[in-house]
Amino acid sequence: MIFSNEEFCNKNDGFTHVKAYPLPSCFTNPSDLEQVFLDFLMYINVQREGKIEFADLV
Numbered sequence: 001m002i003f004s005n006e007e008f009c010n011k012n013d014g015f016t017h018v019k020a021y022p023l024p025s026c027f028t029n030p031s032d033l034e035q036v037f038l039d040f041l042m043y044i045n046v047q048r049e050g051k052i053e054f055a056d057l058v
Contacts, residue, residue: 026043029035 023030023036024043027036027039029039
């Protein structure tokens, strides 16, 4: 996403201030949040698998 103050002022709708670009084609299922995260890790070329830990949310 790219911040554009000029676009924000020109549009004058009070909330538009970023541009979102389409996901790269390597994102296999954009409607599945877990798959998007896994695809993102592949996209950014994570080298140390198993180093990310998640705390319990409940």
